[in-house]
Amino acid sequence: MTLGSAPLRLAPTRDDVLVMKFGGTSVGDAERIERVARHVMAAKMKGFKVCVTVSAMSGETNKLVGLTETLGGGDVSRDADYDAVVASGEQVTAGLLALHLKSKGVPARSFQGWQLGLETDESHGAAKITNIPEDKLLASLDAGEVAVVAGFQGIAPNNRISTLGRGGSDTTAVALAAALGAVRCDIYTDVDGVYTTDPRIVSTATRRKALSYEEMLEMASVGAKVLQTRSVGLGMAYGVPIRVLSSLGEPEDTDEGTLITAEEDIMEQEVVTAVIPSTGEAKISLLGVPDKPGRSALIFQLLADAGVNIDMIVQSPARAGSEANMSFTLSERDLSLAMEKLTLAKAELGYDDLVANQNVAKVSVIGIGMKTHTGVAAKTFEVLADRQINIENISTSEIKISVLIAAEYTELAVRALHEAFGLSTAKA
Amino acid sequence: MTLGSAPLRLAPTRDDVLVMKFGGTSVGDAERIERVARHVMAAKMKGFKVCVTVSAMSGETNKLVGLTETLGGGDVSRDADYDAVVASGEQVTAGLLALHLKSKGVPARSFQGWQLGLETDESHGAAKITNIPEDKLLASLDAGEVAVVAGFQGIAPNNRISTLGRGGSDTTAVALAAALGAVRCDIYTDVDGVYTTDPRIVSTATRRKALSYEEMLEMASVGAKVLQTRSVGLGMAYGVPIRVLSSLGEPEDTDEGTLITAEEDIMEQEVVTAVIPSTGEAKISLLGVPDKPGRSALIFQLLADAGVNIDMIVQSPARAGSEANMSFTLSERDLSLAMEKLTLAKAELGYDDLVANQNVAKVSVIGIGMKTHTGVAAKTFEVLADRQINIENISTSEIKISVLIAAEYTELAVRALHEAFGLSTAKA
Numbered sequence: 001m002t003l004g005s006a007p008l009r010l011a012p013t014r015d016d017v018l019v020m021k022f023g024g025t026s027v028g029d030a031e032r033i034e035r036v037a038r039h040v041m042a043a044k045m046k047g048f049k050v051c052v053t054v055s056a057m058s059g060e061t062n063k064l065v066g067l068t069e070t071l072g073g074g075d076v077s078r079d080a081d082y083d084a085v086v087a088s089g090e091q092v093t094a095g096l097l098a099l100h101l102k103s104k105g106v107p108a109r110s111f112q113g114w115q116l117g118l119e120t121d122e123s124h125g126a127a128k129i130t131n132i133p134e135d136k137l138l139a140s141l142d143a144g145e146v147a148v149v150a151g152f153q154g155i156a157p158n159n160r161i162s163t164l165g166r167g168g169s170d171t172t173a174v175a176l177a178a179a180l181g182a183v184r185c186d187i188y189t190d191v192d193g194v195y196t197t198d199p200r201i202v203s204t205a206t207r208r209k210a211l212s213y214e215e216m217l218e219m220a221s222v223g224a225k226v227l228q229t230r231s232v233g234l235g236m237a238y239g240v241p242i243r244v245l246s247s248l249g250e251p252e253d254t255d256e257g258t259l260i261t262a263e264e265d266i267m268e269q270e271v272v273t274a275v276i277p278s279t280g281e282a283k284i285s286l287l288g289v290p291d292k293p294g295r296s297a298l299i300f301q302l303l304a305d306a307g308v309n310i311d312m313i314v315q316s317p318a319r320a321g322s323e324a325n326m327s328f329t330l331s332e333r334d335l336s337l338a339m340e341k342l343t344l345a346k347a348e349l350g351y352d353d354l355v356a357n358q359n360v361a362k363v364s365v366i367g368i369g370m371k372t373h374t375g376v377a378a379k380t381f382e383v384l385a386d387r388q389i390n391i392e393n394i395s396t397s398e399i400k401i402s403v404l405i406a407a408e409y410t411e412l413a414v415r416a417l418h419e420a421f422g423l424s425t426a427k428a
Numbered sequence: 429m430t431l432g433s434a435p436l437r438l439a440p441t442r443d444d445v446l447v448m449k450f451g452g453t454s455v456g457d458a459e460r461i462e463r464v465a466r467h468v469m470a471a472k473m474k475g476f477k478v479c480v481t482v483s484a485m486s487g488e489t490n491k492l493v494g495l496t497e498t499l500g501g502g503d504v505s506r507d508a509d510y511d512a513v514v515a516s517g518e519q520v521t522a523g524l525l526a527l528h529l530k531s532k533g534v535p536a537r538s539f540q541g542w543q544l545g546l547e548t549d550e551s552h553g554a555a556k557i558t559n560i561p562e563d564k565l566l567a568s569l570d571a572g573e574v575a576v577v578a579g580f581q582g583i584a585p586n587n588r589i590s591t592l593g594r595g596g597s598d599t600t601a602v603a604l605a606a607a608l609g610a611v612r613c614d615i616y617t618d619v620d621g622v623y624t625t626d627p628r629i630v631s632t633a634t635r636r637k638a639l640s641y642e643e644m645l646e647m648a649s650v651g652a653k654v655l656q657t658r659s660v661g662l663g664m665a666y667g668v669p670i671r672v673l674s675s676l677g678e679p680e681d682t683d684e685g686t687l688i689t690a691e692e693d694i695m696e697q698e699v700v701t702a703v704i705p706s707t708g709e710a711k712i713s714l715l716g717v718p719d720k721p722g723r724s725a726l727i728f729q730l731l732a733d734a735g736v737n738i739d740m741i742v743q744s745p746a747r748a749g750s751e752a753n754m755s756f757t758l759s760e761r762d763l764s765l766a767m768e769k770l771t772l773a774k775a776e777l778g779y780d781d782l783v784a785n786q787n788v789a790k791v792s793v794i795g796i797g798m799k800t801h802t803g804v805a806a807k808t809f810e811v812l813a814d815r816q817i818n819i820e821n822i823s824t825s826e827i828k829i830s831v832l833i834a835a836e837y838t839e840l841a842v843r844a845l846h847e848a849f850g851l852s853t854a855k856a
Contacts, residue, residue, distance in 0.1 A: 030498045064520065070458045071524045073531035081530070081538050085523035088516035092492065095513035096499045102509070103501035110509050114542070115587060159543060 011134065011181035017141060018048040019182045021151065021173030024058035025190040026247035027093045035250065037100045039188065040146055042251035044106065048183075049141040051176055053151040054097055055169040056089025064089060077125035080160040083153070087113070087161045090150035090169065098148045108146040111136070113153040113161065118172075120154035120162040127162035129154060129171065132179035141180075149176060167228030174231040178238035185240050187227060188247035193258035194219070194226050196423040197275045201414050204424035208273060209256070212263040212368045215273050216242075218400045222278045222364040227260070235260065263368055271369035272376060272421040277414050278362040282335040283392065283404065285327040286342070288318055288352030296326065299342070299349060306341050308334040312362070312393040312404055323352075329393060329404055332358055360392065361410040364402040365417055376421075377401050383420045389413055439562065439609035445569060446476040447610045449579065449601030452486035453618045454675035455521045463678065465528045467616065468574055470679035472534065476611075477569040479604055481579040482525055483597040484517025492517060505553035508588040511581070515541070515589045518578035518597065526576045536574040539564070541581040541589065546600075548582035548590040555590035557582060557599065560607035569608075577604060595656030602659045606666035613668050615655060616675035621686035622647070622654050624851040625703045629842050632852035636701060637684070640691040640796045643701050644670075646828045650706045650792040660688065669693070691796055699797035700804060700849035705842050706790040710763040711820065711832065713755040714770070716746055716780030724754065727770075727777060734769050736762040740790070740821040740832055751780075757821060757832055760786055788820065789838040792830040793845055804849075805829050811848045817841055 020043060022036045036054075043050050055061075064086045068076050076082045094110035101108035113120075116136055120127035140147040151169030156162040164171050170187060177185035193207040194216065211219075213236035220229040226244055235242045245257025263269075289295055296315065303310055312329040330338055339356055342349070370376050380401050384391060389412065393404035405413055418424060448471060450464045464482075471478050483489075492514045496504050504510045522538035529536035541548075544564055548555035568575040579597030584590040592599050598615060605613035621635040622644065639647075641664035648657040654672055663670045673685025691697075717723055724743065731738055740757040758766055767784055770777070798804050808829050812819060817840065821832035833841055846852055 030495060033499055067458060067520075067524055068527055071461055071531070072527035076527050076531075079527060079530070081523040081526040081536075083523075084538050084540065085520050085527070088519045091516045091519075092495075092513050095509040095511075096495055098509040099496055099500035099504050099507060099513070102507070103499070103504075108509075110512050112512065112589075161540075 011179055013183065014049075014181045015183050016047060016049050017180050017182040018043055018050055019173055019177040019180065019185045020050060020052045021169060021185065021187045022052065022054050022247055023169065023187075023189050024055040024061070026188050027054050027097070028058040032247075033093070033096055033100055036097060036188075036247065037104060037106075039247065039251050039254070040101065041104065041106060044146070051137060051141060051147045051149065051180060051182070052097065053149040053169060053173045053176060054090060054093040055151050057093055060089040060092070061086055078123075080124045080156070080158065080162075083124050083161045083163045087150070087153040087163050090152050094148045094150040098146070101146055101148070106146060107144050108148055109140060110148045110150065111140075112150050114155040116149065118154040120156055120164070122156045122158055122162070124156065124160070124162055126165040127154060127156060129164070129175045132175055134179045137176070137180060167231070170228040170231035171234060174234045174238075174240050174242060177240045178234065182240065184243055185235065186243045186245060188245055189226065190246070190248060191226060191244070192246035192248075192255065193244050194260075194274075196273065197414055197418050198277060201277065201411050202418045202424070205418070206423065206425070208258050210259045210261060210266045211273060212266060213260060214263065214399055215366055215368050216260045218364070218366045218397065219274055219276055222276045222362060222366075222400070222402060232260065236262075241265075266368075269369050270367055271373045272365055272367035272423065274366045275414050275417045275421065275423065276364045276366060277410050278364065279407065279410065280332045281329050281360050281362050281404070282332045283327055283329050283357040283360045284335070284338060284342070285325060285355040285357070286349070286351045286353075287325050287355065288323045289326050290350045291317070291322050291324045295349070299326070302341055302345055303338055306337055308338045308341075312395045312402065314393045327393060329360065329362065359407045360404050361407040362402050362404050363410065363413045363417065364400055365421065366400045368399050370399045370401075379420060380417060383416050384413055387412055387416055439607055441611065442609045443611050444475060444477050445608050445610040446471055446478055447601055447605040447608065447613045448478060448480045449597060449613065449615045450480065450482050450675055451597065451615075451617050452483040452489070454616050455482050455525070456486040460675075461521070461524055461528055464525060464616075464675065465532060465534075467675065467679050467682070468529065469532065469534060472574070479565060479569060479575045479577060479608060479610070480525065481577040481597060481601045481604060482518060482521040483579050485521055488517040488520070489514055506551075508552045508584070508586065508590075511552050511589045511591045515578070515581040515591050518580050522576045522578040526574070529574055529576075534574060535572050536576055537568060538576045538578065539568075540578050542583040544577065546582040548584055548592070550584045550586055550590070552584065552588070552590055554593040555582060555584060557592070557603045560603055562607045565604070565608060595659070598656040598659035599662060602662045602666075602668050602670060605668045606662065610668065612671055613663065614671045614673060616673055617654065618674070618676060619654060619672070620674035620676075620683065621672050622688075622702075624701065625842055625846050626705060629705060629839050630846045630852070633846065634851065634853070636686050638687045638689060638694045639701060640694060641688060642691065642827055643794055643796050644688045646792070646794045646825065647702055647704055650704045650790060650794075650828070650830060655688070663688065664690075694796075697797050698795055699801045700793055700795035700851065702794045703842050703845045703849065703851065704792045704794060705838050706792065707835065707838065708760045709757050709788050709790050709832070710760045711755055711757050711785040711788045712763070712766060712770070713753060713783040713785070714777070714779045714781075715753050715783065716751045717754050718778045719745070719750055719752045723777070727754070730769055730773055731766055734765055736766045736769075740823040740830065742821045755821060757788065757790065787835045788832050789835040790830050790832050791838065791841045791845065792828055793849065794828045796827050798827050798829075807848060808845060811844050812841060815840055815844055
């Protein structure tokens, strides 16, 4: 199967093939790998041909990355030799899981990315999958084996090992499911599904039974760390249903988690499905920017060149008609770099004053139903106004409204919105 | 180049190509890998094109093997998935060294065994190299790169990663040198060369400047753990000079170590070049074995079937002409297994009594000059007799005399022989 610009669902659906993915925490030690094997055996017992993909044991990748930085003299994550080093963690886990399955009488074998011919582009450290030939995997599955694939890695056109970047094993899993035409891709992780909000903030948060790809993408982009964004996009592109469920219990105690699938496959659609807080945000305001054509382009090009992603831009007229105030949000991580670049370019940009604010948070209201239901924005503003919470910036998409507020009001805002949109009672 | 039954020195000698090998202790942490890079750069400065091969960081392989045993339910070292797991350690070190060289401005790249097409047979966990295509390595060297090869591994005919067994990186190094026609293979280790005896026993032990392959093989087989036996045999078969030297100092402080080469290339040959003690031996005596044809074959077949290697067999007539006493040595590790097998077969073998003795040690006198000089055996026996040391068993080869003595006399015997053969004064 060729990924990228290929038509959807090139592979015929194989109802008896299941892809399962286990992340770093789920394979963190020998005991956990044994439990992973029990999950795999349970799926086999249900009649599935199982392809499993695994991450490195938790902590391993960080250790290896640390060594590359020490010895490479800094960040060398774009180097092919970096990939050779960090890809080893998944190779180990895949081999260990295959060995354990065999010790339990279940035929199994491990595959490294290069053995499958799992091709990527040459962007070492952040490669994109370009092709997964399914022949070797299907041969292994048809021979009754569990095919255990080292996640996160492939082979680049230069015949070197490539890696897909952080969280890349999710992408491997969904891409394998697409290539195999698997009935579903089950992502086992350390949470038991996707919630209406952060349960640490709102005790009445409920787990969603189902979510659309679009909703999951919006949730991921505003900070819900359950699934890697790219994997959800891939699932959407190829129509692979993705299930998020917990690896922390035994198979018989594990409930069904959250299914992420196409909008039309979700029976009961809610207008709003989640309220997601996102901290780690910062805001920069430029005061008294000359209101001339091309001035904003100049500012944002400067930041883009420095690798700074920005979000939630607001421009408003300042005192004089010829000047404007401009503010935008960015990741707290990038704040000092952005401030430095903007300060150096003060003369060129011609603004009067530059103000940074780290005491901000973004709260997002998400729901596929917003496509057809109006009034969500109005209700959001009303709920926040009732609590005297000032909205500093706003951004919206077809299925999301995000507001920037003072960080100290985050919990209050999330609880109020979660309650107002009826998310505190258990629903589909 | 094809190894195995191929003619010697198939590859043309390339006087500007040097292979360097660094073992697990030498790459045990980031600082040591940095020092390895300085050794490599020093060789580059001398004008060599350098191919380096590395082991896993010390402790890593043991950790990985431990995980395979825990999860595989015992020893799974013949499983292809075992190889996928344990080969990862060398992959990491090779990548890290390449990254560090590049950070110092030295072009470099790592190669895994499969990337080179370093072919082996399908004996997973103890594979033999069958072919090393030199094209990719030569292209890398000719492009000015240091080619850093993950040691200990190759690719089997089934397209799975294979490993060469413990100490396999020495074999990788010598095989690479043979394939490349390298001028020499430098093995960096945690000792600074090969000594006339164990310096912990004899303070006047001196480092040999040169040794023949045959001498090194005999020394390895009786317990000198400097080089893996297979690598010395490969060096002999392909005429690759091997130098053993220390990786523990800076390049400028590292002296020339010991050169292992063909007998005819050693200028000043000694009659005796080393006296090697070997502990960890045990002796089994079978008393009153019926002296019938085929009886010894029966005994030794029984032990061979159990995987027990035996050595130094002595058979002597017992009281009656129809019975014999038989004794042999074996590794202390195998003693209980051998005793169990022999006890179970008592009726079949028909011996009267079975005696085990762990308080024995083997001392070997080694020297290529013994091929042409007589009198070494006589002198050995005389020296030991003078010290009242009883010789229990004797075995000899063309260039070696080994005697089995009571373990408590080991140091005394080694010191006396070392002195008697004139090894205590510095020589070539």
